[in-house]
Amino acid sequence: MKGVKGMKGERSSLTPSSPSPLIGVNTWVWVSPLTDDALDELAPKVAAWGFDLIELPVENPGDWDGTHAAAVLAEQGLRAGVCAVMGPGRDLTSDDPATTRATRDYLRGCVEVAATVGAAVVGGPIYAPTGRVGLLAAADRRTAIERVADGLAPVLAEAKAAGVTLALEPLNRYETSLFNTVAQALELVELVGDPALGLLLDTFHLNVEERDLPAAIRAAGPHLTHFHACANDRGVPGTDHLDWPGIRDALVAIDYRGAVSIESFTAENRTIATAASIWRPLAPSQDAIATDGLRFLRGLFASA
Amino acid sequence: MKGVKGMKGERSSLTPSSPSPLIGVNTWVWVSPLTDDALDELAPKVAAWGFDLIELPVENPGDWDGTHAAAVLAEQGLRAGVCAVMGPGRDLTSDDPATTRATRDYLRGCVEVAATVGAAVVGGPIYAPTGRVGLLAAADRRTAIERVADGLAPVLAEAKAAGVTLALEPLNRYETSLFNTVAQALELVELVGDPALGLLLDTFHLNVEERDLPAAIRAAGPHLTHFHACANDRGVPGTDHLDWPGIRDALVAIDYRGAVSIESFTAENRTIATAASIWRPLAPSQDAIATDGLRFLRGLFASA
Numbered sequence: 391m392k393g394v395k396g397m398k399g400e401r402s403s404l405t406p407s408s409p410s411p412l413i414g415v416n417t418w419v420w421v422s423p424l425t426d427d428a429l430d431e432l433a434p435k436v437a438a439w440g441f442d443l444i445e446l447p448v449e450n451p452g453d454w455d456g457t458h459a460a461a462v463l464a465e466q467g468l469r470a471g472v473c474a475v476m477g478p479g480r481d482l483t484s485d486d487p488a489t490t491r492a493t494r495d496y497l498r499g500c501v502e503v504a505a506t507v508g509a510a511v512v513g514g515p516i517y518a519p520t521g522r523v524g525l526l527a528a529a530d531r532r533t534a535i536e537r538v539a540d541g542l543a544p545v546l547a548e549a550k551a552a553g554v555t556l557a558l559e560p561l562n563r564y565e566t567s568l569f570n571t572v573a574q575a576l577e578l579v580e581l582v583g584d585p586a587l588g589l590l591l592d593t594f595h596l597n598v599e600e601r602d603l604p605a606a607i608r609a610a611g612p613h614l615t616h617f618h619a620c621a622n623d624r625g626v627p628g629t630d631h632l633d634w635p636g637i638r639d640a641l642v643a644i645d646y647r648g649a650v651s652i653e654s655f656t657a658e659n660r661t662i663a664t665a666a667s668i669w670r671p672l673a674p675s676q677d678a679i680a681t682d683g684l685r686f687l688r689g690l691f692a693s694a
Numbered sequence: 695m696k697g698v699k700g701m702k703g704e705r706s707s708l709t710p711s712s713p714s715p716l717i718g719v720n721t722w723v724w725v726s727p728l729t730d731d732a733l734d735e736l737a738p739k740v741a742a743w744g745f746d747l748i749e750l751p752v753e754n755p756g757d758w759d760g761t762h763a764a765a766v767l768a769e770q771g772l773r774a775g776v777c778a779v780m781g782p783g784r785d786l787t788s789d790d791p792a793t794t795r796a797t798r799d800y801l802r803g804c805v806e807v808a809a810t811v812g813a814a815v816v817g818g819p820i821y822a823p824t825g826r827v828g829l830l831a832a833a834d835r836r837t838a839i840e841r842v843a844d845g846l847a848p849v850l851a852e853a854k855a856a857g858v859t860l861a862l863e864p865l866n867r868y869e870t871s872l873f874n875t876v877a878q879a880l881e882l883v884e885l886v887g888d889p890a891l892g893l894l895l896d897t898f899h900l901n902v903e904e905r906d907l908p909a910a911i912r913a914a915g916p917h918l919t920h921f922h923a924c925a926n927d928r929g930v931p932g933t934d935h936l937d938w939p940g941i942r943d944a945l946v947a948i949d950y951r952g953a954v955s956i957e958s959f960t961a962e963n964r965t966i967a968t969a970a971s972i973w974r975p976l977a978p979s980q981d982a983i984a985t986d987g988l989r990f991l992r993g994l995f996a997s998a
Contacts, residue, residue, distance in 0.1 A: 525967045564868035567973040574974075598902060599927055601934040623903055630905040633935065663829045669871040670878075 410691040411617075411641070414443030414471055414651030415680045422655075422662035423449040426458050437466035439681055440688075443649050446507065447473040451499040456506035463507060470507040471616065471651055474500045474514035482541030483518050483534040483568065490541050497545045497556070505552040511648065512549070513557035513590035513616040515566060516542070517578075520665070523567040534568055539581050550586040557590035557616040562598040564667075570599045572606040579613050588615030592653060593632055597622045603633060604640035611644045618653040619687060625672035626679050627652065628686030638690050650691075652683040714995040715921075715945070718747030718775055718955030719984045726959075726966035727753040730762050741770035743985050744992075747953050750811065751777040755803040760810035767811060774811040775920065775955055778804045778818035786845030787822050787838040787872065794845050801849045801860070809856040815952065816853070817861035817894035817920040819870060820846070821882075824969070827871040838872055843885050854890040861894035861920040866902040868971075874903045876910040883917050892919030896957060897936055901926045907937060908944035915948045922957040923991060929976035930983050931956060932990030942994050954995075956987040 415436055421428045424447055436444050446459060463470055480493045500512045517538045526534065542556065549556050558578065560569040569575045575589055589610050593603070600606040607614065621630035628634055641650075655666040656676050663669065673679045719740055725732045728751055740748050750763060767774055784797045804816045821842045830838065846860065853860050862882065864873040873879045879893055893914050897907070904910040911918065925934035932938055945954075959970040960980050967973065977983045 523968075523971060523973070525961070525964050525973060563971040563973055567971075570973065597926065597935075601925060601927060601929070603935060621905060622901065623905055625905070631901075631907060631937065657829070660829050664827075667827060667867040667871075669827070669829060669867055669874060 410688060411646065412442040412469060412649040413684055413687050414445050414469075414649045415441050415684070416445035416447065416473065416618075416651060416653040418447055418653065418655050418662055418666075419676050419679050420656055422659050422665075423447070423453040426454050429454055429459055429462055433462045433466045433468060435677075436680065437468050439684060441468065441680070441684060443469040443471055443651060445471040445473055445651050445653065446503075446509075447475050448500050448503060449475045449477070451496065451503075456503040460507045469649075470504075470509040471649060472500055472504040472507065472509045472512045474512055474516050476515050476518060476520050478519050481518050481522075482516070482538045485537070490537075494541060494545055497542075498548055501545065501549045501552055501554050501556075504554045509554065511555050511557050511588075511590070511616045513559055515559050515561050515569070516556055517558065518566060518568055520561065520565050523564065526567060531568070535578050535581060538568075538578060542582065542587065546582070546584050546586040550584070555586055555588045555615045557588045559590040559592060559618075560595060560599070562595045565595075570595075572596075572600065572609050576609065576613065589613045590616040590618065592618035592620070593627070593637065594618070594620050594622065594624050594653075597632060604636040607637065607640035608644055614644060614646055614648065616648050617641065617646070617650045619650050619683070620652060620654050620679075621672070623672055624654050624666070624668065626682045626686065628683070628690070634686075634690055638694055642694050650687055652680060652687075654679045714992060715950065716746040716773060716953040717988055717991050718749050718773075718953045719745050719988070720749035720751065720777065720922075720955060720957040722751055722957065722959050722966055722970075723980050723983050724960055726963050726969075727751070727757040730758050733758055733763055733766055737766045737770045737772060739981075740984065741772050743988060745772065745984070745988060747773040747775055747955060749775040749777055749955050749957065750807075750813075751779050752804050752807060753779045753781070755800065755807075760807040763807075764811045773953075774808075774813040775953060776804055776808040776811065776813045776816045778816055778820050780819050780822060780824050782823050785822050785826075786820070786842045789841070794841075798845060798849055801846075802852060805849065805853045805856055805858050805860075808858045813858065815859050815861050815892075815894070815920045817863055819863050819865050819873070820860055821862065822870060822872055824865065824869050827868065830871060835872070839882050839885065842882060846886065846891065850886070850888050850890040854888070859890055859892045859919045861892045863894040863896060863922075864899060864903070866899045869899075874899075876900075876904065876913050880913065880917065893917045894920040894922065896922035896924070897931070897941065898922070898924050898926065898928050898957075901936060908940040911941065911944035912948055918948060918950055918952065920952050921945065921950070921954045923954050923987070924956060924958050924983075925976070927976055928958050928970070928972065930986045930990065932987070932994070938990075938994055942998055946998050954991055956984060956991070958983045
C-alpha cells in the first residue's frame with residue numbers, strides 16, 4: 391500500500407470530515423476487452439496516479455480472472471467496481487426462457503466476480519442489449535419492466551447474499567428506449583423494492599436526457615449506488631459545459647456514499663470505439679482523461 | 695397579413711434596433727412526412743401563434759407541392775425554411791457515380807423548392823445518410839470530405855443562382871461520424887470556400903459534442919446561416935439546462951442574421967419517432983413545444 395492510499399478508509403462518504411468520495415476510473419479508457427495482462431499494466435499506473443478504485447468491465451466472462459485481479463488490486467491498494475456489459479443476447483425483456491436464463495447466468499457471473507474482487511457494485515444497463523431501440527407502447531413498456539423485475543429477482547437474492555448491489559444504468563435514447571431517464575428507472579426500482587437494486591447514473595447520458603441534472607440526482611436519492619463522471623462529450627470531466635458544482639452539491643445533498651468513477655473510451659480500439667460511438671480522441675491522451683479528470687474531481691469535492 | 699406580422703421585415707438581424715431574429719418552427723413537431731393537407735392545417739396555426747417562419751422538410755420530393763406551399767405561406771405571412779433529409783442512398787461520400795448523381799438530384803430538388811417557397815436556406819446533414827456511423831481513419835475521412843466537396847460543387851452553383859444557401863448540419867455521434875463538431879464542419883466549409891455553403895447548428899447536437907456551446911457558435915461565425923433551437927432533450931427550449939443567455943450572446947456577437955427555428959419531433963408518429971429516437975413525449979403537447987418555445991425565444995432575444 392502506498393502512502394497516498396492511507397486516507398482511503400475515510401473517503402467513503404461526502405460528510406464534512408471526509409469530503410471526497412472514492413474516485414475511480416474504468417479500464418475502457420484504455421482497453422477492450424480487459425485481460426489479465428492489461429490489468430497488470432494498468433493497475434499500478436492507476437494506483438500511482440492516486441485513484442481509489444478501478445472499474446472492471448465484464449465483456450465476456452473469463453476475459454480476465456477474478457482471483458488474479460483481486461491479488462493485483464490488493465497489491466496496489468485499489469478497490470474495484472464491476473461493469474456489466476449488455477451485448478446481443480443479454481436481455482431480460484425477452485419472453486424466451488433461454489435468453490432470460492443466459493442473461494441471469496451472465497449477471498450471476500458478474501456478481502461472483504464482484505464478490506471475488508471485493509466490488510460493492512455491479513453497474514450497467516442490466517436490462518436489455520445496448521443499442522436496441524424502438525418505440526414502445528405504454529402496455530409493452532410495462533410488460534418489459536415487469537419482465538426485467540422478474541428476471542432480476544433471483545440475481546438480486548444472490549447479490550444480497552454476496553454483499554453486492556446491482557446498479558441499473560439509464561442510457562441515452564440512442565442506446566436504449568427502455569430507461570432513458572431517472573424517473574423511468576425509478577419505476578423499476580420501486581416495482582422491485584429491494585435495496586440490492588440501485589441506480590448508476592452517468593453524466594454523459596444525464597446530459598442528453600435530463601433537463602436538470604442536479605434534480606435528477608436528487609430524485610435518485612438513496613437509490614444512487616454508483617456514479618459515472620465524464621465531460622458532456624465523454625472527455626475530461628471539468629473541461630466541459632456541465633454544471634459540476636451543481637452535480638457535486640446534489641451528491642452531497644443526498645449523502646451519496648458510492649464512488650465517482652471516470653468512464654470514457656478509447657478511439658484507438660475499433661471495437662470499443664464503435665460500441666461507444668467514439669470517433670475522435672476526446673483528450674490529448676487517454677492518460678490525460680484519467681489524470682486531469684482525477685485532479686478536477688478531487689478539487690471539486692474538496693471545495694464542497 | 696395579420697397585424698402581428700407587421701414587424702417582420704425588421705426582424706432580420708440581432709442589431710439593437712431589431713433585437714429578434716426570425717423565429718421558426720419545423721413541421722416535424724407534428725407530422726411526417728409533410729403533405730399539402732398537413733401544411734394547410736399547420737400554417738394558419740403557426741402564423742396565428744406569431745411565428746415568422748415555418749420549416750418544411752423534404753423527405754421525398756413531391757410529398758408536398760412547392761407552388762401550393764408558396765401560396766399558403768404568402769396567405770399566412772410566413773417565411774419558409776427547407777430541410778434536406780438524408781435517408782439511405784443519399785450520400786455524397788460514396789464512390790458510386792449513380793449515388794452521387796441521385797444525391798445531387800435530390801439536393802437540386804431541395805434548392806428548387808426552396809426558391810419556389812422563397813426560403814433562403816436548405817439545411818441539414820447534406821453529406822451522408824443519417825445514422826450511418828463508423829470509425830474513419832484520417833485519410834479516409836479526408837477522402838470523404840473531398841468527395842462531399844466535389845459532390846456539392848454543382849449544387850452550390852445552382853443554389854447561388856437561385857439565391858439559396860446550403861447549410862450543412864453537424865450531427866451528434868450516433869447520427870454521423872463524419873461531422874460531429876463545428877471544427878470538423880468548418881474543414882469542409884473552408885475547403886469549399888463558397889459563400890453558398892454555410893452551417894446549420896442545432897442545440898441538441900451541440901450539447902452532446904461541444905464543450906462550450908457559445909464558443910462553437912462564435913467559431914462558426916459568418917458561416918452560420920441557420921440555427922435550430924430545442925431543449926437538451928429536444929423538448930421546449932428554455933425548460934432545460936442549456937445556457938440560453940450564452941447562446942444568444944454568441945449569436946449577437948457574430949451578428950447572426952438567420953432564423954432561429956424550433957426543431958423537435960412527435961413521438962406519436964412511429965416513422966419520425968424512430969428516425970429521431972424520440973421515445974417519450976417531450977412536452978405536455980406538441981403545440982406546447984411551439985408556443986412555449988416561441989414565447990421563451992422572443993423573451994430571450996428581447997432581453998439581449
